[in-house]
Amino acid sequence: MKTLLVMMACLLCASPAFAGYVVIVNAGNGAEVSMSDVKKIYLGKKGAFSNGENAIPITLSEGDAVRGQFNDGVLNKNEGQYVAYWSKMVFTGNGVPPREVATMQEVKDLVAKNPSTIGFIDESLVDGSVKVVGSF
Amino acid sequence: MNKRRTALLVSALCLTLPASANTSDFHFSGFASLVGGTVLDGDGYWARLPEGAGQYDGGLELQTESRLGLQARYKATQELSVTGQVMFRGINDFEPKMEWLYATYYATPDLSINVGRMRLPVYHYSDYMDVGIAYPWLRVPSDAYSLAVTNYHGVALRYGWDWDIGTTTFKLYAGQQNTDPNDLITTIEQYKTEQLYNQSGQFTGVRGIRTTKDYEDMKGIVIDTQIDWFNLRLSFLDGKEKFTFYAEGDYPSTPLFGGTWADTRFVDVSVSMDYNGVFAIAEWNDYDTIYTSWFTSLAYTTGKWTPYIFYSEFEGTLRFIAPGGITAGFEDGVTGSLDDAYNSIGIGVRYNINPRTAIKAEITDFNDDGDAAVFIDEDRDGRTDATAFAVSLDIAF
Numbered sequence: 213m214k215t216l217l218v219m220m221a222c223l224l225c226a227s228p229a230f231a232g233y234v235v236i237v238n239a240g241n242g243a244e245v246s247m248s249d250v251k252k253i254y255l256g257k258k259g260a261f262s263n264g265e266n267a268i269p270i271t272l273s274e275g276d277a278v279r280g281q282f283n284d285g286v287l288n289k290n291e292g293q294y295v296a297y298w299s300k301m302v303f304t305g306n307g308v309p310p311r312e313v314a315t316m317q318e319v320k321d322l323v324a325k326n327p328s329t330i331g332f333i334d335e336s337l338v339d340g341s342v343k344v345v346g347s348f
Numbered sequence: 349m350n351k352r353r354t355a356l357l358v359s360a361l362c363l364t365l366p367a368s369a370n371t372s373d374f375h376f377s378g379f380a381s382l383v384g385g386t387v388l389d390g391d392g393y394w395a396r397l398p399e400g401a402g403q404y405d406g407g408l409e410l411q412t413e414s415r416l417g418l419q420a421r422y423k424a425t426q427e428l429s430v431t432g433q434v435m436f437r438g439i440n441d442f443e444p445k446m447e448w449l450y451a452t453y454y455a456t457p458d459l460s461i462n463v464g465r466m467r468l469p470v471y472h473y474s475d476y477m478d479v480g481i482a483y484p485w486l487r488v489p490s491d492a493y494s495l496a497v498t499n500y501h502g503v504a505l506r507y508g509w510d511w512d513i514g515t516t517t518f519k520l521y522a523g524q525q526n527t528d529p530n531d532l533i534t535t536i537e538q539y540k541t542e543q544l545y546n547q548s549g550q551f552t553g554v555r556g557i558r559t560t561k562d563y564e565d566m567k568g569i570v571i572d573t574q575i576d577w578f579n580l581r582l583s584f585l586d587g588k589e590k591f592t593f594y595a596e597g598d599y600p601s602t603p604l605f606g607g608t609w610a611d612t613r614f615v616d617v618s619v620s621m622d623y624n625g626v627f628a629i630a631e632w633n634d635y636d637t638i639y640t641s642w643f644t645s646l647a648y649t650t651g652k653w654t655p656y657i658f659y660s661e662f663e664g665t666l667r668f669i670a671p672g673g674i675t676a677g678f679e680d681g682v683t684g685s686l687d688d689a690y691n692s693i694g695i696g697v698r699y700n701i702n703p704r705t706a707i708k709a710e711i712t713d714f715n716d717d718g719d720a721a722v723f724i725d726e727d728r729d730g731r732t733d734a735t736a737f738a739v740s741l742d743i744a745f
Contacts (some may be wrong), residue, residue: 258510302419303419305450308421
């Protein structure tokens with residue numbers, strides 16, 4: 213496991229050409245997902261994909277650099293604004309913030325397993341179990 | 349009895365915390381604001397919300413606006429959850445009170461129904477005005493947030509509609525609420541007509557009157573539209589209410605006046621934009637035959653700092669004449685009633701220590717243009733102008 217992590221870390225560090233991050237859904241998810249949909253799903257404005265299936269957004273832990281990049285670039289919110297936004301949503305009973313996991317590998321594994329989920333990962337982690345719907 | 353039940357619930361919440369802080373079916377969160385303020389000029393400043401909080405008349409007052417909220421959400425199934433929120437407010441000596449308790453059922457991912465005790469969603473910031481971390485100001489500009497009912501018991505239907513360029517959330521709700529005493533109205537009336545002075549003319553306190561307000565048949569709609577950085581929110585509430593006033597010592601047997609049902613109609617409109625760190629908002633509301641109020645604000649976020657400015661205004665429509673007249677000697681010459689009119693200018697700054705912690709400071713200049721006293725009136729002329737300074741520490745967890 214540790215070796216795998218180290219290998220992954222090396223892979224990440226050694227491939228600046230692949231420093232792109234992508235938004236992924238389950239390979240079996242037939243819905244059309246635009247970046248505008250991604251934003252709405254991650255801000256709790258939209259609870260389902262275009263095919264009517266539940267949409268469950270997955271994000272990384274607070275303080276993670278990739279999460280910061282996603283929040284800034286896709287959601288247009290810095291971490292402070294993101295927390296303020298979700299405080300508002302949670303304390304008004306209008307939504308539950310995206311589930312947080314520690315690594316992009318976990319994001320990928322979750323999305324590969326659960327057809328309702330949507331996440332973002334490093335491009336290099338993409339395989340046949342997931343489908344890329346956008347990049348940032 | 350109620351208090352004991354709440355205390356039990358709070359203990360239960362706290363006990364479950366370390367064991368299951370956030371499992372997939374149990375979600376625990378909370379927020380707190382520690383607010384301290386003082387009066388720079390005038391006899392005293394009263395922020396008034398919620399529940400009459402924010403009374404500053406000398407020294408550094410740290411209690412009345414400070415608050416802690418704990419929220420637990422239990423997800424019973426994919427579709428059904430229960431949410432409870434307990435508030436500890438300084439204005440209530442930090443005694444725990446069940447703020448909300450409701451069940452949510454998701455019929456579809458975008459259509460849900462809430463049943464239970466909830467916040468009355470009349471204003472833009474109704475739902476989260478206690479959550480300081482969620483807005484730039486030290487407090488939501490309170491001249492424009494004067495409705496004397498904050499929570500209700502009933503049902504709410506929420507539907508989120510994605511129409512491509514934007515999203516619109518529709519909320520339909522219905523319910524009722526009894527407030528006895530009504531803390532906000534009681535305190536307003538006390539300062540308006542029941543101030544007490546000693547022989548040398550110094551303010552010594554207020555008479556112990558009591559007011560109650562019952563709200564029934566409340567039906568409301570909120571249409572909240574977001575198009576990228578632009579937001580438009582429309583809110584309308586219709587219902588009936590019964591106000592009752594009791595002189596000191598007469599509660600509950602002998603009301604002095606009131607006790608009849610009247611129609612309630614409340615409209616609120618807010619327009620806001622949040623673009624590249626610039627946040628601007630204007631919110632206006634009209635409480636049919638009672639008052640009109642509004643505020644506007646501009647805030648600019650650069651790095652961890654958010655300086656802001658706001659202007660807010662309240663103008664009473666109703667000039668109620670109490671039987672027996674008004675004793676204080678500053679009544680309107682023609683109608684014998686007092687008018688309520690005041691405005692505030694606030695300048696402040698928010699600094700984010702980290703995403704979940706902010707400190708804020710604000711100077712509020714309160715101008716009392718009406719002849720009714722709004723707060724302590726030492727010279728008994730009905731004008732209660734004041735300048736106040738307050739700081740806060742706001743957290744979310």
